[in-house]
Amino acid sequence: MIDPESSKEIISEAKAITPEIYKDIAKPAAQEVGSVAGRTVKALLSPIRGMLWGWEQIEKMIEEGVQKRLENIPEKNRKSPEPEIAVPAIEALRYTAQNETLREMYLNLLGNSMDDRKKNMVHPSFVELIKQMNSLDAKVFDKVAQGGSNYQKILNPRIAIKGQGKFFSNALPEWYAGWKIENYSESDVSASFIRLSKFGLIELMYDRTAGKDGYDQIRNSPFLQNTLNLWKSMHQNQELELGGTESIFYVNEYGRQFKSACK
Incomplete structure (x- = not known):
């Protein structure tokens, strides 16, 4: 293997010969420099090899x-x-x-x-x-599975412009149950809900409710209220409010079987 300094010397000497010959001689040297630089990729991948x-x-x-x-x-x-x-x-x-x-x-x-x-x-x-799954999916599923087959309350929150029927897209997570997992954001948890649904372990039921109790607690969570206040401060010329759709989710039979098999 040729180190970078040696490569520079080879290229310098080649330049002194002729431009035409330099092109042919410099090509292997440049390849060596590239392979040396490739060590960075190898170093980055080395922890994976150990796993x-x-x-x-x-x-x-x-x-x-x-x-x-x-x-x-x-x-x-x-x-x-x-x-x-x-x-x-x-x-x-x-x-x-x-x-x-x-x-x-x-x-x-x-x-x-x-x-x-x-x-x-x-x-x-x-x-x-x-x-x-990643670690987040496993932790979210473990938490929701504690509720068994019971319907659990979840909100599809929105920051809306009062009286106009308009809302800001992507201002809030698509699904929010009033909690999050440590070291992950509420949006991360929302994405995990969607993945678990696609895995076939839980059922997300948009605009379906099982009683009204519990939704006010989710709406009044510090996360939603703080986010609303932040958007109000950025749009002081508009009257904003917290809207959204009341929904439910539950762990289906396949999900309960998966939980039993993996606990």
Whole structure:
């Protein structure tokens, strides 16, 4: 490998020969400079390489993690996991083992797949669902799943111009349930709601309600009120108000089964 300084010397000497010969001689040197600069990309990707664990590296982690779960399964109910569940789950752990939230979901899924009492509950598609999730999705789903199959209140808030039927687009998250996840914004959580709906785990029901109680609490949340006040300060010549549509969501049967299989 030629270092950058050597490359400069080669190019300088080549210039002293002839312009025509310089073009041919400088080309390999320039390629070497490019490959040296490429080390920056390699350096940036090197942490990812370290996350692509082999079986030997994750075997101990899997054994210890699953063993804890097997302790809660009677000996007579223990079985080898189905390969269509275990193989892709273990493969996925090669690059998600460093993510505690997703790692625990995979290990729970593996442990439950080794319990013949839960053979009808653990489905191969659950591995693919976890693959599509990030930590936020897992945390949002865990929170909403605590409500079981009950309808939960959610608002589609808008900052509107009073009496004109107009509102500012993108001023507020599309879906807001009155809470957020630590280190993530309300808009991040809203996007996660939409993803979980597309995954088929929850049902977002726009303009559907299950009683009126609870919506005022969401409207009066500090986040919505502070955002409204901010927009009022930016548009003092207009009378703004907080509007929106009252909606509901719930964890469907597939989502409840996924929760049971991954907890």
